[in-house]
Amino acid sequence: MNQDWNAQWRQQALPRLATQPWDLIVIGGGISGAGILREAARRGWRCLLLEQRDFAWGTSSRSSKMVHGGLRYIAKGQWRLTRDSVRERQRLLQEAPGLVEPMGFLMPHYRGQFPGPRVFGGLLSLYDALAGRRNHRFHDAGQLPFLVPGVKTPGLLGGTCFLDALTDDARLVLRVLAEARADGALALNGVRVTGLLREEGRVCGVEIDDSEGGAPRQLRCSVLAVATGAWAERLRPADAGRQLRPLRGSHLLLPGWRLPVAHALSFMHAEDRRPVFVFPWEGATVVGTTDLDHHEDLDLSASISQQELHYLLAACAQQFPEARIVAGDVLSTWAGVRPVVAAGGADSQGKPSNETREHVLWQEPGCVTLAGGKLTTFRPQAIEVLAACGAMIGRSVSDDGAPVFAPVPAVDIPGLSGAQLRRLAGRHGRDLPRLAQLVEQLGHECVGASDTLWAELAFAAEAEMVLHLDDLLLRRTRLGLLLAEGGASYLPAIRNLCQERLGWSDAHWQAEEQRYLALWQRHHSLPRTDA
């Protein structure tokens, strides 16, 4: 049943779901849900994940893509979060090379401005102590412009370099799901949970709606894990005083040549003294992020506002004045909503950046909800949720430290560089041999100036549960962000390669293309001037 993970498989799997006795149903196909499913499947639980839109459709494809300890958490005394994050970063670097890669971060220091080299070095020593290795170095003002060409130099004292990591967040979710599926779990997208079933005061299942037109159904389970991120309060009210405060963070993506950086530069925005970043990702340059209350409808994808665009352009002007980056340089944008547990309830008036990023569990008989959390710490969060679920059904769960990812099969793909092979192995894991066959068939050309092979698109269309064109272009691959105008000029070639593999008619493809381009304009281009 787990062989061809595509729309046909989904059609056959859906009617059978109600006939199976599930130990665990997980709601939400972001990194939290994927992590819980992975840990449950590894322990032999019969488990199922349901995602209302697409895997990683929520915040887990719209993060800043850092697998990091979070220096600012240490500065705020959030020790547990920093310690877990640093440990998980080390683990992911080791387990998933090519998907989670080390990245040098640089904090420049300016005369009379916080943080100075001493304070920052002290903070990093604590950070290093948590990671168990020294990992930072000071570069003087003479060296720094070589490390970050174009960086503002008046008043520059130097900069401190430290190591963290970057990932492709949506591919991380896909890979974790692939591991869970390999251990027997099922994961379906396009399935919305519309309500919880209760019997004698205990949650015992869910009511579902198939967004692709199937009949509503009821599914039963021994225990339910709700991992719906910013939507956590939709299915179950928050515990008193622990409501979610949805906070939006937006990013700009610039062509790599327009603002070339080899390291991630972290600096304080002059407007509000918040840390912001400029970093290289997939051959392009990311500028992020913002942190403000998100009052829009959560059922719509979040979008960057004019105010955020100006804030991020001002960050570029502040730190790279000669580059003269303007809105017209922007390739694409994305915005995500942080599922942050508010210190003072949902109507908390504190500064968004002061809210803790620690997660909490809300529990009722038969149901555990994860609220808050981070991409980096998905594994310990998942184990905590599973332990709480296990306690409700008499199963003991502890962190045995087992790897999330199975070793990637050794495959040589002639014609690809070592770096390309590493990237493919990281992103596709146990599916690498099948991808290698497609590379052999289709060649090793990349799409435009991106690092994505045409063969990756073909593989996704065949076996990565693509229901809509945006699944393919925004999450299985990131071409919709990396190519100009969402890759519009490549759509005919993408259609040639993928339409048949997806089993779509001409009319179906055309409808998907229109839908995708409209969605891209609304949520990934520059904001409307009245936004």
Ligand SMILES: Cc1cc2nc3c(=O)[nH]c(=O)nc-3n(C[C@H](O)[C@H](O)[C@H](O)COP(=O)(O)OP(=O)(O)OC[C@H]3O[C@@H](n4cnc5c(N)ncnc54)[C@H](O)[C@@H]3O)c2cc1C
């Ligand atoms: C701007 C920004 C930058 C960030 N940067 C970082 C970073 O660099 N590093 C880091 O570690 N963390 C970062 N984070 C935090 C991290 O991205 C999130 O904590 C994480 O992605 C949340 O994952 P999740 O699975 O809990 O939620 P989501 O990814 O939002 O997944 C929840 C899923 O549940 C689904 N769902 C909701 N309701 C239903 C329903 N009724 N039925 C079925 N499915 C449903 C949604 O469609 C969604 O896909 C960032 C967050 C933001 C917003």
